[in-house]
Amino acid sequence: MPEKSLRSSSLENTSKVVWQGLATFDRTIKEVALWGGGVMLLGLIFLTVGDVALRYCFNAPLFGARDIAKLMLLIMVALSTAYSARSGGQVAIEVFSSFLGSGWLRRINIAVRCGATAMLAVLAWRLTISGMSAARFGEASLSLKIPFAPFYYLFACGMLLYATVLVVEITLLMRGHILDPHADGTGDV
Numbered sequence: 001m002p003e004k005s006l007r008s009s010s011l012e013n014t015s016k017v018v019w020q021g022l023a024t025f026d027r028t029i030k031e032v033a034l035w036g037g038g039v040m041l042l043g044l045i046f047l048t049v050g051d052v053a054l055r056y057c058f059n060a061p062l063f064g065a066r067d068i069a070k071l072m073l074l075i076m077v078a079l080s081t082a083y084s085a086r087s088g089g090q091v092a093i094e095v096f097s098s099f100l101g102s103g104w105l106r107r108i109n110i111a112v113r114c115g116a117t118a119m120l121a122v123l124a125w126r127l128t129i130s131g132m133s134a135a136r137f138g139e140a141s142l143s144l145k146i147p148f149a150p151f152y153y154l155f156a157c158g159m160l161l162y163a164t165v166l167v168v169e170i171t172l173l174m175r176g177h178i179l180d181p182h183a184d185g186t187g188d189v
Contacts, residue, residue, distance in 0.1 A: 025168065026086060029161070033083030040076035044069055067141035074151055078158030085165045110173050113166045120163040127156035 047062070047069055055061040084090060097105055131152030133139075139148045169179055 022168065022172075029083045029086055029165070033080040036079035037076045037083075040072045040079070044072050044076070047072070064141070064144035067144045067146060071141065071146060071151055074155060078155045081158050082161040082165050085162050106173055106176075109179070110170055113170045113173070117163045117166045117170070120159045120166070124156040124159040124163065127152050127159065131156065 047065055051062045051065040096108070100108070131149045134152055135147070135149035140146055141148070172179060
């Protein structure tokens with residue numbers, strides 16, 4: 001009898017560690033997305049307002065503002081994609097959820113996440129190759145000549161982080177957990 005209670009307390013401790021690890025993972029993704037994306041969004045706002053004000057008031061737009069705006073937008077997307085995935089920010093069509101049981105829905109969710117993980121891995125790989133090509137050929141923005149290679153690498157890292165989120169979710173689904181992006185941390189993920 002004591003073996004069973006030791007085993008169940010060991011499983012409870014492992015489960016607590018998993019939930020704490022997932023909570024830390026969620027917090028880290030949220031902080032990076034909110035602070036990084038927020039800074040980029042504020043920068044885009046100030047850049048756009050400043051460019052428009054200078055263009056219309058003084059007929060002197062900011063040189064290279066469009067180059068900077070495009071790259072800031074790319075950074076914002078790269079930093080916030082994984083958080084959007086983790087918080088359930090994508091469009092989901094749940095036509096079959098009322099017809100299928102929870103077991104089938106779990107299997108479908110696992111299959112969809114496996115497919116998405118594979119696509120994101122290919123995307124990250126191709127972005128890395130494109131970054132290497134951009135570095136080799138000296139691809140840069142038109143006005144300011146800002147090199148594109150680091151932005152390809154950043155975007156590839158963002159896609160890999162998104163794939164990591166999906167791998168964690170696949171693991172949890174395979175263990176029978178319910179994924180709820182709006183949960184309060186007391187049970188469901």
